[in-house]
Amino acid sequence: MKRIRLSSQCPLALRRATHQSRLPAPVPFVVASILASNTRHHRNASAISQRPNSNHVSFPGAVKSAFSNTMHFEQPSTYPALATYRVVDQNGEVVDQSFTPDLSDDAVIKLYRDMLAVSIMDLIMFDAQRQGRLSFYMVSAGEEAVSVATASALEKEDVVFCQYREQGVFKQRGFTLSDFMNQLFANQKDPGKGRNMPVHYGSKELNIHTISSPLATQLPQASGAAYALKIQRMQDPSTPPRVVAAYFGEGAASEGDFHAALNIAATRSCPVIFICRNNGYAISTPTLDQYRGDGIASRGLGYGIETIRVDGNDFWAVREATKKARELALQDGGKPVLVEAMTYRVSHHSTSDDSFAYRAKVEVEDWKRRDNPIARLRKWMEAKGCWDENKEKEARENIRRDVLKAFSEAEREKKPPIRTMFEDVYEDLTPDLKKQMKELSSHLERYPDEYDVGEFEGGKDSLSR
């Protein structure tokens, strides 16, 4: 057995040494160097050097905590709420005098049109669901700046994980209106082959992972993906630097996955930007019932993560903060950053919800009148002289026409072959699945008047291939 020199005053040394002796012998070079660098980091952070007569504690978990002879319980209420960064106020006027726009007029107009497109598509699809032409939909009214402006500060190669209310991220990155519609109508052009609920978009080409329904599962995945990016760059430093952006609502931040994700990203120094859309509600649960602390931002500090709170209805504040967050996330070999964007969910949670059962209409009307991210950017653009009423009218008409065109094309498209229901779980169909497929085929043959198989590509023939 390997002899280990132990310091009797340092139980940690014993723990570390025992742990090291259990490491399996052959470790690939890259993994070994990562482990070594993490261990070095760990050693520095946990070195206990309590000097005689020191005025502060040096426990591993509280490195510079001053001794105090006064018993005092901290009261959260004595700390002021973290500030909310703003560049442009509700009137479209610049309040951060250090701000200079880093985009050409055309580039701002493109992003403004993305926000408009999302809001117009949302209205049309919400109504389409009400008409029974779609099974489900979720709008992002009032939150268009959070998604479009954050996305605009990312690079194409960055990896994105969304919750479900970030259609602006997809739009900004190049998802077309047809891409949205094909997924919503679950037709044969939907890369997900119609297997997911509407609004659960995904795009391999745009580096956006497919949305999944269980809340917050995307967050530890995002930390893991960011760790993978970090390792990739350690293996090959010529790889372009990339970050992960992970979106979530303040309600999702009550899930255990949120805490696990932040802590692992902090301790492993992963280049991930956590972007919280704090829109005041998690379905019917208002933020006042969701938490007692200072929003989500205060939690970032608790995990040792650089954090900013921004006015989520201010396109420029969101863009500037995300730009800086990306820069920070790539510093020192990588680290997480948290952005909490304060906004308001103007519409119902989804088409399955009636929000007036739990909030007053006047509250919503008040928000709509007082603040709106699209109106705010429009005021700024008009003051700058690059936008006016005519351009607005024309843009709205064109977008509406394009949405309706993509809508009717996607609605007419056939559904994926029925056979796809059995595929893609196993490389080849298992005997069990083949049996089920045969049973379905004979069932459809026996009751031809009960099922409209004509809307599926190939009808029931796909089952007998």
Ligand SMILES: Cc1ncc(C[n+]2csc(CCOP(=O)(O)OP(=O)(O)O)c2C)c(N)n1
């Ligand atoms: C693990 C889990 N629990 C509950 C739900 C049901 N659910 C879907 S959305 C939602 C509210 C989430 O609110 P928030 O994260 O604030 O996002 P918002 O809808 O406000 O954009 C809930 C409770 C779920 N999808 N997954």
